[in-house]
């Protein structure tokens with residue numbers, strides 16, 4: 001029988017600040033002020049906050065569509081409208097839900113519809129899909145779209161990269177001023193970058209707490225508690241929330257509370273979560289006493305370079321340093337560092353059918369890491385939202401066999 005794990009008490013506060021956030025967006029739409037900007041999840045949210053926008057992140061909506069499994073009903077609607085089943089299933093879920101006029105925000109937050117954008121702002125550092133995704137809404141609503149074309153496959157971030165992205169960021173300001181009707185104020189921008197930095201510092205500590213044995217939180221907790229770091233970074237609410245969570249983590253560490261009681265094997269997860277199967281996978285790893293302690297995905301919202309003293313340049317650097325845009329050598333070194341920090345004994349790679357950008361198993365990275373670190377790896381086929389690409393049975397059998405192999409090796 002699996003031992004009960006005490007729930008994370010801070011969850012209640014997280015629900016409250018998320019509800020307040022969506023209420024703010026809903027109010028802004030109804031009153032027409034402040035203006036609403038849509039932003040990609042690792043896009044220039046701080047600049048938008050600094051210019052007085054309410055900021056909405058559609059990838060969060062995509063994840064909600066996945067987690068509620070509404071995605072399965074609406075992806076075919078987008079497919080029928082010409083968006084291939086092979087492209088990002090956040091995109092197809094979100095556009096499908098829009099075409100079907102449904103949203104999980106209705107049940108979760110009492111919103112009648114998604115908050116329509118006054119301007120759409122992206123950075124294609126994470127993938128090309130975001131530009132196509134936002135372009136759909138720009139055409140649909142006749143609103144402006146601005147974006148950053150970010151260099152990809154970067155090793156070392158060079159001055160030329162920084163100048164490129166910085167100038168693109170600065171170039172957005174006149175468009176944003178026109179939409180918001182608010183004059184750019186560097187102090188307001190600095191404040192948002194400063195708060196985002198404080199959020200990052202705390203979110204990093206939450207993730208690093210997994211280096212403790214037993215780990216007080218695991219990947220599936222991180223997937224839930226990362227929400228404020230995604231949609232509320234740049235606000236005081238996110239900073240306060242992570243202070244609360246860190247205080248609770250401290251209590252859990254002192255009391256020896258284990259996210260996965262009796263942990264035997266520690267794992268790393270690379271790739272997107274399978275949102276519609278979070279619970280099933282969490283239960284499986286719990287039963288196997290094999291916590292997933294760390295992940296590339298949840299680490300993606302650590303933006304170490306942010307610096308309110310130099311907001312444009314530091315935001316440019318943060319955008320250029322994210323894992324997705326780096327070359328294979330960087331990725332190898334990065335995962336290695338987290339594996340060693342958290343005492344990981346096995347690597348799980350999720351090959352997410354519709355997100356090649358967050359799939360790192362297709363160019364022999366697992367083989368190289370396994371050789372270098374001397375630890376086994378496994379590749380699970382699936383998808384972030386499209387459950388037609390995921391087999392519960394196959395994933396379960398493969399993961400069970402993998403953990404068994406690790407246990408034998410450890411015995």
Ligand code: SF4
Pocket residue numbers: 059088089090091126127128129130272354355356357358384
């Ligand atoms: S990074 Fe992947 S999951 Fe995220 S928007 Fe792009 S294709 Fe979709």
